[in-house]
Amino acid sequence: MTTVLLPPPSGFLAYCRPGFEAEALADLQARHGKQGGQDSAAGWVWQARSPKSSDDEGSWNNSFVFIRQHLPTLGRIALPERDRLTPIIDFLKGYSPVFHEIWIEYPDTNEGKALSSFAKKFQPYVEKAARAQGWLQAHGNGPLIRLHLFFASQNEVFVGLRIARPGDWLCGIPRLRFPSEAPSRSTLKLFEAFITLVDEPERRLKPGMTGVDLGAAPGGWTYQLVHRGLKVYAIDNGPMKGSMDGHPQVKHLREDGFRWKPRQPVDWLVCDMVEQPVRIAALIAQWLASGLARQTVFNLKLPMKKRHTEVERCLQLIRDALDDAGLRYRIRARHLYHDREEITCYIRVGKD
Ligand SMILES: C[S@@+](CC[C@H](N)C(=O)[O-])C[C@H]1O[C@@H](n2cnc3c(N)ncnc32)[C@H](O)[C@@H]1O
Structure with missing residues (x-):
C-alpha cells in the first residue's frame, strides 16, 4: 500500500446535526483534549490540534457518536465579498498540495443550504485554478486525495485535505432514495444504519435469515429486512401498512415488545x-446475552438534556451484560443523518 504524507492538520472540523454542537464537541474533545482553540456554529464544531491528537483516522472513524463526518483542517480563511477564489489559492500555495477531487461543502442548516447554488457555480472555477497550479491531478493507483472547502458562511471557509474513505458523503449527508414501496420514511434510518454501521451488509443480511422487528408498525424497518430477503416477526399493537400489511415474509404479532420472545434464536x-433509552438498552442486552439474536440495530431516543451521559449509561449497561455472559462483541453508536433526537446503535456478537 502506498503511504501518502499529508500536511499535518491544524485542527479538526466536525459536521453535526444543528442543535447537537455540544455533543459533537464533547466527542471531539474526548479524542483531542481541550487544549487550544475551539469554535462552533449551527451544524459544525472545530477543535485545534493538540499534542494529544491522533491523526490516525482509521481508529477514530467509528468512535464518535454525535459527529456525522470530520475533516482534518489546514486552516480557516476569511473571504471578501468579491473574488473568494484568490485567498483560497494563495493559502494553498503554502502547501502545494496534490489532490484528485474537490468537495465544496456547507453546514446542514437553512443558511448552509442557501450556499448550495453558490457551491455549484464556484466548483468549476476552483477546479480550473487548482489544475492550472498542477495540484488537481488525475487519480492513479494510490489513495484518492480530496480537497475539502467547507464554507461556514459566504465569507469564511475551512480548508482540509484528506484521503477519501468509502463512507464519506458530501456535507456529511447521505443521499438515499426513499423506496416508494416502504410504508414510512423511517425506513431511511435503518437503510442508513445498514450502509454506515454494518460492515459487509450484503454478507450479514442475507435471504433465508430471520429477523424480529420490535415496534414495527407501520413497517418501514420491516421493509428493509424483507427487501434483503429476511423473514420477519413484526411485533406491534399497531397496524402494518401498505406493502408490509399481509406480506408473505412478514408475521405480524400484536404483542408487547418487552415481553414477546421467539421460540428459536433469530439472526437479527x-x-x-x-421508550426510555435505558429500558431499550436493558431489553437489547437481555436478547443478546441470552443468545436470542446475534446482530441488532436499535434506536435510543434522547429527548433529555444530558444526551452524552445517557448514551454512555445505556452502552455501559449493555457492555456489562455481554461481558458477564462471556461474549465477544462490537458496538457502534452514531447519530445518523436520518436520526432526530435519537441515536442508532449496531451490535454484533461473535468473533468475526
Ligand atoms: C417510531 S414507531 C416505529 C416505526 C417503524 N420502525 C417504521 O419504520 O415504520 C414506534 C412503534 O413502536 C410501537 N411500540 C411502542 N411500545 C411498544 C411495545 N411495548 N410493544 C410493541 N410495540 C410498541 C408503537 O406502536 C409504534 O408503532
Missing part, C-alpha cells in the same frame, strides 16, 4: 420502540 433484532 431491530427495535424502534419509543
